[in-house]
Amino acid sequence: MEEARYDLVLRGGRVATAAGCCEADIAISGEVIVALGRDLPAGRSELDVRGRIVTPGGVDPHCHIEQLAASGLRNADTFETATRAALAGGTTTVIPFAAQHVGMSLAEVVADYHARARRGAMADYAFHLILADPRPEVLREELPALAREGHGSLKLFMTYDRLRVDDEQLLDVLWTARGLGLMVCVHAENHGMIRFMGRRLVEAGYTAPRYHVPSHPRLGEAEAIGRLAALSALVDQPVMVFHVSTREGVAAVQRARGEGVKMFAETCTQYLLLTSEALDRPGIEGAMWICSPPLREPADREALWWGLEIGALQCVSSDHAPYRMDASGKLARGPEPSFREIANGMPGIELRLPLLFDAMVSRGRLGLERFVELTATAPARIYDLFPKKGTIAPGADADLVVWDAQRSVRIEQGPRYDNAGYTPYAGFEIRGFPELVLRRGEVVAENGVVLAQPGSGRFLPRGGGQAARPRGLPAPEFDPARNFGARLEPR
Numbered sequence: 476m477e478e479a480r481y482d483l484v485l486r487g488g489r490v491a492t493a494a495g496c497c498e499a500d501i502a503i504s505g506e507v508i509v510a511l512g513r514d515l516p517a518g519r520s521e522l523d524v525r526g527r528i529v530t531p532g533g534v535d536p537h538c539h540i541e542q543l544a545a546s547g548l549r550n551a552d553t554f555e556t557a558t559r560a561a562l563a564g565g566t567t568t569v570i571p572f573a574a575q576h577v578g579m580s581l582a583e584v585v586a587d588y589h590a591r592a593r594r595g596a597m598a599d600y601a602f603h604l605i606l607a608d609p610r611p612e613v614l615r616e617e618l619p620a621l622a623r624e625g626h627g628s629l630k631l632f633m634t635y636d637r638l639r640v641d642d643e644q645l646l647d648v649l650w651t652a653r654g655l656g657l658m659v660c661v662h663a664e665n666h667g668m669i670r671f672m673g674r675r676l677v678e679a680g681y682t683a684p685r686y687h688v689p690s691h692p693r694l695g696e697a698e699a700i701g702r703l704a705a706l707s708a709l710v711d712q713p714v715m716v717f718h719v720s721t722r723e724g725v726a727a728v729q730r731a732r733g734e735g736v737k738m739f740a741e742t743c744t745q746y747l748l749l750t751s752e753a754l755d756r757p758g759i760e761g762a763m764w765i766c767s768p769p770l771r772e773p774a775d776r777e778a779l780w781w782g783l784e785i786g787a788l789q790c791v792s793s794d795h796a797p798y799r800m801d802a803s804g805k806l807a808r809g810p811e812p813s814f815r816e817i818a819n820g821m822p823g824i825e826l827r828l829p830l831l832f833d834a835m836v837s838r839g840r841l842g843l844e845r846f847v848e849l850t851a852t853a854p855a856r857i858y859d860l861f862p863k864k865g866t867i868a869p870g871a872d873a874d875l876v877v878w879d880a881q882r883s884v885r886i887e888q889g890p891r892y893d894n895a896g897y898t899p900y901a902g903f904e905i906r907g908f909p910e911l912v913l914r915r916g917e918v919v920a921e922n923g924v925v926l927a928q929p930g931s932g933r934f935l936p937r938g939g940g941q942a943a944r945p946r947g948l949p950a951p952e953f954d955p956a957r958n959f960g961a962r963l964e965p966r
């Protein structure tokens with residue numbers, strides 16, 4: 476008998492990519508897809524996936540894992556628990572953060588997160604480097620070395636007392652990123668507005684979780700996005716606006732893009748599926764839904780869906796930021812904290828894909844190809860993981876999700892694979908769930924049972940993706956005449 480040509484063949488599935496769907500066999504050798512077509516020769520193993528939809532493994536480009544907050548609080552997940560949850564829900568690649576705080580060496584921070592991920596990660600991973608303290612030696616010495624090691628993106632905050640950078644610092648980072656070909660992701664909200672509203676609300680006795688919503692004024696998102704657009708335009712450096720939450724925010728992004736600013740933007744599962752009503756529960760329960768920016772109104776949800784429809788927003792992340800409803804997390808400042816004392820964030824790394832599959836595929840909003848694009852292909856392209864990640868094609872890593880599109884699941888309240896201990900989506904009835912998840916050719920989850928070993932995830936070195944200048948060009952010099960159109964000759 477002829478020797479099998481492939482290690483594994485997934486036979487007869489409906490293969491979905493951002494570019495279209497077709498019925499095809501997928502052949503895998505080692506860790507990569509080597510052929511796609513009908514009636515492919517036999518593999519050493521075969522999986523019959525007729526009647527199933529096969530998508531690329533999800534790429535979650537914004538999730539907080541084992542991250543230390545400026546307050547000293549570490550979030551509830553380790554790399555092991557968070558990436559186990561990711562695999563259970565079909566996400567095979569994650570981009571969490573290596574978070575610098577003021578005074579820290581960025582290189583040491585990155586080494587620490589590397590060590591944690593090497594120990595626990597089950598999904599493949601890269602890091603966005605959070606710069607809370609972009610002092611000259613960090614920008615001049617540490618960052619170029621880290622870029623050479625394959626770190627392709629940075630994250631900055633325009634708000635939060637101990638994380639934010641001012642406009643001048645932001646420009647210094649954008650300029651440095653331009654020279655190194657890095658993408659810069661930004662939490663864009665107006666710091667002064669948040670401080671002003673938060674202080675006044677608490678002084679007036681409005682301390683319940685629900686007042687977190689007005690404490691982050693919608694105007695503050697649009698203002699910060701508009702300001703970021705101007706800063707980005709001044710130095711001609713691409714930026715990614717994280718977690719757009721409001722109608723005005725979508726409009727600000729769309730305006731900037733229309734004016735030629737190199738601005739990308741994402742939203743997150745929770746802003747597409749939940750509203751601020753979730754925070755109206757009695758007592759402290761609403762704390763489960765405190766995240767930043769806050770959940771907004773039904774009209775915002777519609778505007779975000781429309782923003783995805785027209786391409787103003789290019790991807791959907793989870794912004795997974797798990798804190799337990801106890802003294803280790805949301806209630807670290809006491810059993811009855813004001814909304815300002817409650818850790819911001821909610822879990823979502825596991826259910827991002829199933830929830831969006833239900834909304835986009837089962838319920839038909841945007842459809843299967845856009846689902847793949849928004850949750851895998853576009854993030855892979857934007858963050859320079861494509862075509863290794865984010866698509867189904869010969870040469871790509873064999874990261875695949877086999878969906879049972881008919882399976883109905885009711886999401887119950889209680890712990891899931893992550894360590895938050897609750898889900899913000901209890902009561903949702905969704906149709907479609909991952910049946911099999913493959914990471915680099917290996918079955919890592921089967922019907923919700925995760926089979927991967929901690930530490931089997933792999934670091935993904937990368938450049939700056941769509942942000943990158945053509946490789947090999949020298950970093951730009953600061954030259955007012957050439958770069959900024961100033962009518963003067965450098966002397």
Ligand SMILES: [Zn+2]
Nearest residue numbers: 537539794796
């Ligand atoms: Zn975040």
